[in-house]
Amino acid sequence: MISSLESHHAAGAAFDRMADHYDDLFTFSIVGRAQREVVWKRAAATFQPGSRVLEINCGTGEDAIFLANRGICVTACDASGQMIEHAKVRQELEAPEASINFRVLPTERLYELPKEPPFDGAFSNFSGLNCVADLRSVSDELAVRLRPGARLLLCLSTRFCLWEILHYAARGNFRKAMRRWRGVSQVRFDEHSFPVYYPTMWSMRRSFGTEFRLHSVTGVGITTPPSYLEGWIRNHPRMLATMKHFDEAVCNLPIFRNIGDHVLLSMERV
Numbered sequence: 001m002i003s004s005l006e007s008h009h010a011a012g013a014a015f016d017r018m019a020d021h022y023d024d025l026f027t028f029s030i031v032g033r034a035q036r037e038v039v040w041k042r043a044a045a046t047f048q049p050g051s052r053v054l055e056i057n058c059g060t061g062e063d064a065i066f067l068a069n070r071g072i073c074v075t076a077c078d079a080s081g082q083m084i085e086h087a088k089v090r091q092e093l094e095a096p097e098a099s100i101n102f103r104v105l106p107t108e109r110l111y112e113l114p115k116e117p118p119f120d121g122a123f124s125n126f127s128g129l130n131c132v133a134d135l136r137s138v139s140d141e142l143a144v145r146l147r148p149g150a151r152l153l154l155c156l157s158t159r160f161c162l163w164e165i166l167h168y169a170a171r172g173n174f175r176k177a178m179r180r181w182r183g184v185s186q187v188r189f190d191e192h193s194f195p196v197y198y199p200t201m202w203s204m205r206r207s208f209g210t211e212f213r214l215h216s217v218t219g220v221g222i223t224t225p226p227s228y229l230e231g232w233i234r235n236h237p238r239m240l241a242t243m244k245h246f247d248e249a250v251c252n253l254p255i256f257r258n259i260g261d262h263v264l265l266s267m268e269r270v
Contacts, residue, residue: 009106010194011131012079017190019060019082026126027062029230030237034244035221038251039125039155039264040066042218046151046266047072051120054145056107056138057128061087061100067123068098075119079106079131107132110141118147126262127157130196135207143211143269152212152267155220159183159198162259163225201258204265212267219251221261 015022026032043063047053049071058064058076060083068074068091078084081104088102105112107129122142132138142152159180168177179185180198187196199207205214223243225233233240250256257263 009079009108010192012081012106014187014189014192014194015059015078015080016082017192019080019086022083022086023060023062025230026227027060029227030233030240031221031225031227031230034224034240035126035262036062037244038218038220038247039063039153042264042266043067043123043153044070046153047121047123052117054113054119054122054142056110056122056124057126057131058087058102059083059126059128061090061102063123063125064100064102065091065095065098068100069095073099075101075103075113077103077105077107077110077113078128079104107138108134110138110145113141113145115144119145119150120147121151121153122146123153125153125155127155127196129154130157130198131194133195133197135199135204139208139211146269148269150269152208152265152269154204154265154267155262156204156265157196157198158258158260158263159200160259161221161226161261163221163223163229163261167225167229201263208267211270213270214265214267216252216266217257218264218266219247219253219257219260219262220264222247222251222256222259224261226261 047067052073053067055064055074055076058078064074064076084102084104091098091100161180165177184195184197186193223246
């Protein structure tokens, strides 16, 4: 059952409606897998077995299960009650012995989490934080719940996605081609509508720079296309392999890392 508290969260309510189809559209798609592999590689090198990691915006639990299967204790939160229900079912089927505590908790209410004992790391994948207006408050709440030296991995949608610009501009839909440029766009799922924000690297440094030190910036989905081009890429499997190799070669270069579908930031609690 979904409580009245999360029902008032616009993004959470929208993703409630998507929960039944989310894995088919994103988690198990070819594009979704290709982009997730990049994040998982970094996550595996960042979070050590035996550590306690907080995941925010966990969706249907794909990343939580990945981390838990590596011996990590995960507290996984999401604003969508239906997403959390799907995550619990997936854990029972795929990783019944995994140490995961799923919670219905919007990122805006991280203050409800206990401060002790502190977490060894925190993680947010694939644009969950793009649904949060005040990232400075997220930084503040994470800072008091992470031990000094704890690692923070954040994967967000970029403001300038070259694939998206070219795809929609070629179809004459310039409004959609430039929807990220303004820094915020309105997204609608059925009757639910909510804003999505696209912070710049400068604004991310301003939001997190006081409490966290930025270690690296990695582009995700530079030539690998966004998920809405899944049908096209399925017909070009060899091209996808080439794109993945190219992305791996250039993902840390200053120009390329900022024009992909997502960007992955690695930080450390100071």
